[in-house]
Amino acid sequence: MHLTILYRGSLISCNYGCEYCPFAKRQQTAAELAIDKQSLERFVNFISQHPQHQFSILFTPWGEALIHSWYQQALIKLTQLPNVNKAAIQTNLSCQLDWVEECNKDKLALWATFHSEWVSRDRFLQKCLNLDKKNVKFSVGVVGFPNFKTEIAALRQQLPNHIYLWINAVKSELPNLSPADQKLFQSIDPLYELNTNHYPSFGHSCRAGKSVISVDGDGTMRRCHFIKEPIGNIYDSDWEAVLVNQPCSNQTCHCHIGYVHLEYLKMNQVFGSGILERIPDNWVYQECLV
Numbered sequence: 001m002h003l004t005i006l007y008r009g010s011l012i013s014c015n016y017g018c019e020y021c022p023f024a025k026r027q028q029t030a031a032e033l034a035i036d037k038q039s040l041e042r043f044v045n046f047i048s049q050h051p052q053h054q055f056s057i058l059f060t061p062w063g064e065a066l067i068h069s070w071y072q073q074a075l076i077k078l079t080q081l082p083n084v085n086k087a088a089i090q091t092n093l094s095c096q097l098d099w100v101e102e103c104n105k106d107k108l109a110l111w112a113t114f115h116s117e118w119v120s121r122d123r124f125l126q127k128c129l130n131l132d133k134k135n136v137k138f139s140v141g142v143v144g145f146p147n148f149k150t151e152i153a154a155l156r157q158q159l160p161n162h163i164y165l166w167i168n169a170v171k172s173e174l175p176n177l178s179p180a181d182q183k184l185f186q187s188i189d190p191l192y193e194l195n196t197n198h199y200p201s202f203g204h205s206c207r208a209g210k211s212v213i214s215v216d217g218d219g220t221m222r223r224c225h226f227i228k229e230p231i232g233n234i235y236d237s238d239w240e241a242v243l244v245n246q247p248c249s250n251q252t253c254h255c256h257i258g259y260v261h262l263e264y265l266k267m268n269q270v271f272g273s274g275i276l277e278r279i280p281d282n283w284v285y286q287e288c289l290v
Contacts, residue, residue: 002054002085002211003243004276006225006257007043009217010036014063016092016118020143026063037070039217044074046219046234051083058111058276059089060214060225060257066095079104088277093127094119100136109277110138116151125158132160139278141166144192145173146181156188161285165189166278169196171254191270191280198252199259206248207261213243226250226258 013028014021028036047055057078065071066089076099078087088109100108110131114124131138140159142152144167156165167189174196177185185192209223209231219235221242222228227249232242253259260267260275272281 001052001240001243002056004056004058004207004212006058006060006212006214007040007216008060008062008214008225009039009043011065011068012062014092015067015094016064016115018115018117018143020145033068036217037068040070040074042235043215043217043219044077047078047084048081053083055084056086056276057084057088058257059087061090064092064094065089066091066093072099075099075108076102079107086273086276092119093124093131097127097130097134100131100134105134105136108136109274109279110136111141111277112138113141113143114151114155116142116148121151121155121158125155128159128163132163137274137277137279139164139166139274141168141278143168144170144185146177149181149184152188153184156285159285162283164279164283164285167192167195168256171196171198190286194267194270195256197259198254199262199265200251201248201253201259201262202251203247205245205263207263208248208258210243210245212261224258224261226253226255 010032013026059065059071071089075087075089078084084107086107086109088111090111090113092115093110093112112128128140140155140163142148142155142165152167159165165188167185169192212224214222214225215234219233220230221232221234221239222230232239248262253262256278259265260271268275270280271278274281
């Protein structure tokens with residue numbers, strides 16, 4: 001069996017303070033962080049103790065994880081396991097990058113987000129170029145607020161063409177987005193329009209719950225991050241029995257880490273092996289004139 005796991009532990013703190021984020025500049029106590037560390041180590045051990053299965057893992061923390069050594073160590077260990085196909089993580093890329101040299105870089109991938117209000121473009125770009133030089137697979141992303149457009153466009157011009165720059169559509173702002181800004185975002189990210197939709201999902205077949213699940217720090221399994229009802233716990237002896245096909249129970253799905261698994265959208269044909277780290281298959285940037 002091959003299982004994709006979206007892991008989100010109890011980390012809810014970040015070193016950035018983006019005004020639109022509920023976890024901005026939030027701090028946790030040493031005791032709270034210790035619980036997150038212990039939970040993550042237990043999860044990594046679980047993966048190593050199930051060599052009969054293949055796993056792909058995306059860490060989707062509520063906050064910045066890679067400033068904590070235990071997340072770096074988790075990625076090092078996971079990428080060295082023969083039953084792990086890929087270990088990826090969402091990050092603002094503010095950490096040091098020396099630890100990636102200890103990873104199996106054929107299995108490591110980063111989903112890096114640029115926050116222009118908290119880091120200079122030059123500093124972020126240097127981190128990206130460093131990753132590229134180290135042969136680490138990664139995508140670069142931004143949040144699609146119009147007031148960030150100058151920095152977004154400049155970053156796209158400075159990134160190598162083989163690095164995908166995605167723009168997360170701010171769904172609540174779309175009615176107020178000017179045609180010129182829409183055209184700009186589409187020219188920078190040819191897949192931008194895909195992220196502007198609330199896709200019908202109720203009753204539709206989805207890989208979530210069968211070959212894709214979300215797992216929290218306690219091991220609680222859910223179909224995905226957006227369906228709160230638990231389906232089991234990976235630390236129970238019968239955890240595999242709950243992995244079954246069933247239609248989505250939500251009316252719509254609008255987040256990349258959710259809708260890419262809806263069968264009818266066939267997003268696996270768009271992203272191929274880069275579906276977790278959000279890198280389109282055979283990607284090379286060519287400006288899209290719309």
